[in-house]
Amino acid sequence: MNSIATLGSHCALQILKGAKDEGFKTVLVTKKSREVFYRRFKFIDEYITVEDFKEIQDESVQTKLSDLNSVLIPHGTLISEVGIEAIENNLNVPIYGNRKILRWEADRDLKQKLMEESGVRTPKIFNSPEEIDCLTISKLSGARGGSGYFLSQNKDEYSENIKKFTELGVMHDDDTVQIQEYIVGVPVYFQYFYSVMRKEIELLGIDKRYETNVDSIGRIPSDVQSEIKLSPTYIVVGNSPLVLRESLLPEVYEIGDNFVKASEKLVPPGMPGPFCMEGVYDSNGKFVAFEFSARIVAGTNIFVNGSPYSYLIHGENINMGQRIAREIKEAQEQNKLDDITT
Numbered sequence: 001m002n003s004i005a006t007l008g009s010h011c012a013l014q015i016l017k018g019a020k021d022e023g024f025k026t027v028l029v030t031k032k033s034r035e036v037f038y039r040r041f042k043f044i045d046e047y048i049t050v051e052d053f054k055e056i057q058d059e060s061v062q063t064k065l066s067d068l069n070s071v072l073i074p075h076g077t078l079i080s081e082v083g084i085e086a087i088e089n090n091l092n093v094p095i096y097g098n099r100k101i102l103r104w105e106a107d108r109d110l111k112q113k114l115m116e117e118s119g120v121r122t123p124k125i126f127n128s129p130e131e132i133d134c135l136t137i138s139k140l141s142g143a144r145g146g147s148g149y150f151l152s153q154n155k156d157e158y159s160e161n162i163k164k165f166t167e168l169g170v171m172h173d174d175d176t177v178q179i180q181e182y183i184v185g186v187p188v189y190f191q192y193f194y195s196v197m198r199k200e201i202e203l204l205g206i207d208k209r210y211e212t213n214v215d216s217i218g219r220i221p222s223d224v225q226s227e228i229k230l231s232p233t234y235i236v237v238g239n240s241p242l243v244l245r246e247s248l249l250p251e252v253y254e255i256g257d258n259f260v261k262a263s264e265k266l267v268p269p270g271m272p273g274p275f276c277m278e279g280v281y282d283s284n285g286k287f288v289a290f291e292f293s294a295r296i297v298a299g300t301n302i303f304v305n306g307s308p309y310s311y312l313i314h315g316e317n318i319n320m321g322q323r324i325a326r327e328i329k330e331a332q333e334q335n336k337l338d339d340i341t342t
């Protein structure tokens with residue numbers, strides 16, 4: 001591979017800075033509207049300008065990427081704007097990691113299956129509103145960035161919410177909803193990297209998300225909260241770094257190792273590269289996972305200059321983008337690029 005390419009959004013700056021630091025040529029597929037912004041960063045060598053990210057499927061863009069001998073690094077925007085079908089079928093460029101596992105991230109049933117196979121604790125799932133017997137959070141199918149989620153404690157509250165969201169046009173007849181037990185506690189996001197070349201997992205960072213409006217509700221006195229009948233929303237607006245009690249770290253590594261094993265079994269070749277386990281430490285201090293991301297997450301942007309955990313492993317301030325580039329470099333040197341791309 002001569003170059004590393006990604007879409008201009010999400011964590012593109014981190015990915016390309018890391019690639020440059022590891023000696024790769026860097027390629028950005030950018031929307032025209034953002035080109036001026038991205039040209040401010042001198043570590044980007046080549047620009048492929050599009051009106052819409054979907055154009056990455058076009059032959060002209062594919063040819064440019066092939067001519068540049070690029071490997072494409074997937075991130076959240078590739079999934080949300082280009083789509084799983086296109087990633088699976090229409091992109092001829094090599095994609096870093098396992099492109100098939102992205103579907104397991106996007107589909108709630110497949111996601112649940114993989115998490116259960118890994119043995120990580122997960123919230124109870126309710127198959128119908130009639131079964132609701134505790135505080136629950138209901139989520140629409142597909143990635144909606146935490147908007148349109150709602151809380152209910154019984155089937156009547158659930159039905160009221162469905163009615164409200166349907167009237168608001170947030171929910172449509174063909175939407176499926178997953179009803180999960182709501183876990184009260186501290187939300188935590190583990191940023192892992194699985195190195196195929198070194199056959200080991202690395203915890204490179206931990207973050208906490210800042211979500212609107214749920215993280216601000218506590219700033220309003222409770223009598224005002226009940227008066228204005230606020231519904232919580234979970235739209236991520238930013239991320240803050242977090243360090244865990246050291247005694248919790250062995251379990252974090254076990255969770256990562258087990259997830260890699262489960263994905264190798266259910267979605268070969270497994271989970272090469274970055275992924276994130278997302279959950280809550282409950283009232284008993286136990287970690288319960290409600291989600292995973294099977295690719296680099298934007299929360300890694302906090303650690304562009306390294307995290308306490310990446311420093312402990314590597315003795316240098318390496319970020320997730322650079323770690324990806326280093327893995328590609330090692331694979332290339334050992335003629336094993338096929339082991340880490342699909």
Ligand code: AMP
Nearest residue numbers: 123137146180181182183187234290291
């Ligand atoms: P998700 O889209 O599944 O990542 O969820 C968005 C946000 O909703 C999370 O970051 C949490 O703040 C919250 N959340 C999701 N699932 C649960 C759950 N089972 N218990 C508590 N909070 C949750």
